Amino acid sequence: MKNASKVPEPSPATNHKKFKLVLQYAAKFPGTPTRSQFHKWVNASLMQSAEIVLRIVDEEEGRELNRHFRGKDKATNVLTFVYDELQPLSGDIVLCAPVVISEAQQQQKDLAAHYAHLTVHGVLHLQGYDHEHETDAAIMEQLETEIITRLGYADPYHEQ
Template sequence: MSIAVDVQYAIEAPDLPRDADFTLWVGTVLKELKVDGEVCIRVVDADESQALNAEYRGKDKPTNVLSFPFEVPPGVPVTLLGDLVICAEVVAREAEEQQKALLHHWAHMVVHGTLHLLGFDHINDDEAEEMEALERNLLARLDIADPYQADA
């Protein structure tokens, strides 16, 4: 099984996960789903997140994670799954508001974003239920509590 994670830190901030953390989290998803792949993760500030969110989703505010799946042209042997852009400020604020361990919330955002790269979504209730169940299972493998419980 081939898994590669390239991490770009566009900011300096306290308590950012290490490259090894990102690799563990992405790897947990890809191993469970038996997928080879390469993911690029970019850790950004609120301004960059807001600009990308406005351009690609029409929402003029920063967000926790943006997923940009790579569409491999037919016949091209590339395992690039896509890019995740994660806003450190939003993740830290959400973790505090939701009273979650910061590193656990980072793990959740990476798992969530990686699932998006693999085609999972939460637009309708059935999709959301399937994706959230998978997230719970994957995070449990990492000894992280259910992120959808109010007391998680």
């Protein structure tokens, strides 16, 4: 986890990063964001150069990945896989569309805003942020909120 007293602010104007985004639509669901939307959200979240594969999956694939890599027999909203030994930063982010859609409905959130939040969340994990401990979670949530609100969406942690 990144330990910082002040949360860094990624800024396209001052941060000279390059990134490659490969988008894989393994499953297509209504309301799935476009490549342009994902590109914008990843760009807003990155603080360094990176190569990222972002994959949209169905519940079956999401469940299998979560079972295999985390030992949890259920699909989850986002999984991040970091390849530490590679430079530039490299990793995969998997978004499970049915879970994202269900959560957005249950939480009465705009679907695009929820996809944006989970994309930002995954990109921050890729860069070493986590939420295993309370202080780390507070730092990560603050950064997510700053990025999401800068993108024009509501604070994802504020009850609606």
